Amino acid sequence: MRHILGIICICATTLLFAACEKPADNNPVVVETSAALNCNSVAKGYDTSCALILRAPKGTGYNVSVVSEGDWCLLTNNRVNEVSGTMNSTESMLWVKFSQNYGEVRYADITVVFDNGYEFELPLRQTVYDAPENYDKPWNELPKYKADENYIYCTHTSMLMNEIKRNYTFCFDKTLHASHWVAYPLHTVYTSGPATRPNVFPFDPDVPSGYQANLSRSYSGPYDRGHQIPAADRKCEQSFMDQTFYSTNMTPQYSNFNQNLWGSLENKVRNQICADTLYVVTGAYFNGPYDSSIEESTTDVGGTIMPIPSHYYKILLRTVSGNTRRSVDSFDDASELKAIGIWLQHKNTGSSTTLPADAFVSVKTIEELTGFEFFNMLNPEIADKVKSHCDPSAWNGLQ
Numbered sequence: 001m002r003h004i005l006g007i008i009c010i011c012a013t014t015l016l017f018a019a020c021e022k023p024a025d026n027n028p029v030v031v032e033t034s035a036a037l038n039c040n041s042v043a044k045g046y047d048t049s050c051a052l053i054l055r056a057p058k059g060t061g062y063n064v065s066v067v068s069e070g071d072w073c074l075l076t077n078n079r080v081n082e083v084s085g086t087m088n089s090t091e092s093m094l095w096v097k098f099s100q101n102y103g104e105v106r107y108a109d110i111t112v113v114f115d116n117g118y119e120f121e122l123p124l125r126q127t128v129y130d131a132p133e134n135y136d137k138p139w140n141e142l143p144k145y146k147a148d149e150n151y152i153y154c155t156h157t158s159m160l161m162n163e164i165k166r167n168y169t170f171c172f173d174k175t176l177h178a179s180h181w182v183a184y185p186l187h188t189v190y191t192s193g194p195a196t197r198p199n200v201f202p203f204d205p206d207v208p209s210g211y212q213a214n215l216s217r218s219y220s221g222p223y224d225r226g227h228q229i230p231a232a233d234r235k236c237e238q239s240f241m242d243q244t245f246y247s248t249n250m251t252p253q254y255s256n257f258n259q260n261l262w263g264s265l266e267n268k269v270r271n272q273i274c275a276d277t278l279y280v281v282t283g284a285y286f287n288g289p290y291d292s293s294i295e296e297s298t299t300d301v302g303g304t305i306m307p308i309p310s311h312y313y314k315i316l317l318r319t320v321s322g323n324t325r326r327s328v329d330s331f332d333d334a335s336e337l338k339a340i341g342i343w344l345q346h347k348n349t350g351s352s353t354t355l356p357a358d359a360f361v362s363v364k365t366i367e368e369l370t371g372f373e374f375f376n377m378l379n380p381e382i383a384d385k386v387k388s389h390c391d392p393s394a395w396n397g398l399q
Contacts, residue, residue: 033060034053034056034120036122037122038053042138042329044127044133045129046100047100047126048098048099049097055090060114061087061115062112063082064083064094064111065111069106072098072126073096073110073124074096076094096110101126101128105128107123107126108123108124135153135155138329139166139169139377140279141184141185141375142183143281143376144372144374146372151171151172151180152173152207153169153171154170156246158240166185168182168184169183169184174211177212177300178248178250180370181281182283183279183282184229185280186233192235194235195234195237195240195242203246203247213300213306214247221252221295222256224258225252226250226262227249228251229244229280229282232266232270233270251284251308252306252309253312256349256351257347257348260351260353261354265342265344268398269314269398271398272316274318276321276324276326279316279317279328280314281315282312283370285309285310285313288307292308292310292346293346293348294346294347295308296308312344313342313343314341315363315366315375316339317375318338319331320335320338321336324336328377328378334382337378337386338395339362339375339387340391340394340398341366341390355398360399361390363375363386363387364384364388
């Protein structure tokens with residue numbers, strides 16, 4: 001019995017590194033043939049390599065070749081276009097090498113051919129090194145990084161289901177004392193839970209307090225401390241909801257607008273949640289001197305002047321079916337995705353909760369109005385088509 005256990009233990013240990021070829025029952029283990037990039041086909045602009053993982057039965061021959069314009073992408077430390085070899089175990093790793101990318105987005109095609117008849121085509125895309133590493137994440141809600149000495153980019157995270165999960169990301173403007181936009185994923189995992197409103201509005205610990213509004217009480221005049229990411233979107237854990245009350249997530253919002261039209265829109269957006277993730281960007285647009293039906297500014301508790309947004313917007317992106325179990329950046333067919341923008345003038349809207357027909361615009365329109373580029377992770381071949389969508393009827397209950 002001890003001898004048999006010893007054989008089992010040796011085989012189990014071997015399985016951690018390669019397939020155990022001859023288990024105790026002498027039945028051969030079926031080893032699936034596969035090839036995959038550990039970067040999920042997207043290399044960051046600051047990356048210089050990624051791993052190509054090959055899996056096949058021991059003794060299988062393989063050939064790997066790469067095609068890229070200007071040979072920016074090559075194989076192994078020898079930096080060649082083609083490599084051949086034989087699987088010495090059931091798993092092998094090759095390095096794909098390249099330089100940091102300061103130019104345009106670039107593409108490569110990697111082909112893996114095994115002599116057992118399997119062939120794999122692996123596309124690789126390298127983004128541009130135009131964002132700091134702590135911002136440049138493979139999150140579909142993130143707008144493209146826009147360099148500005150007055151902008152502070154930050155992502156808040158917290159523990160959820162024993163893992164650190166992202167809450168939301170924002171672009172804070174030191175001169176406006178507010179965020180231009182807040183970007184976040186939306187799913188039932190975030191909206192269900194025990195969290196309750198803390199109803200205190202502290203400074204954001206990750207942004208110097210001197211740039212923030214002091215909101216120990218609300219702004220002067222008829223303005224609420226208006227959330228960009230709603231508190232109700234983060235009921236999952238108290239720490240997640242507490243972060244939505246940071247000053248960096250607030251803007252001065254006309255009370256009737258905030259509590260009626262805007263509040264209703266927030267509920268309608270939550271109704272768009274599906275099995276796939278819904279990606280949301282909420283933004284404030286400051287054009288008061290030129291286009292505003294309300295005052296251009298108010299003050300915080302300390303008397304600091306706070307510009308008032310002239311417009312607010314939301315942009316949404318998700319799969320059409322809502323149940324693909326795929327990330328939106330994996331699609332190469334624009335008809336599988338849908339996007340829409342809602343652009344609202346900030347004004348006293350009374351008790352109305354009905355969005356005006358002209359509030360619905362394309363994401364491209366909001367890009368042109370704000371100067372920010374959204375949903376940068378979409379396949380570039382379909383991005384313009386998806387962001388040009390503007391069909392409210394495709395979003396049941398949003399109108």
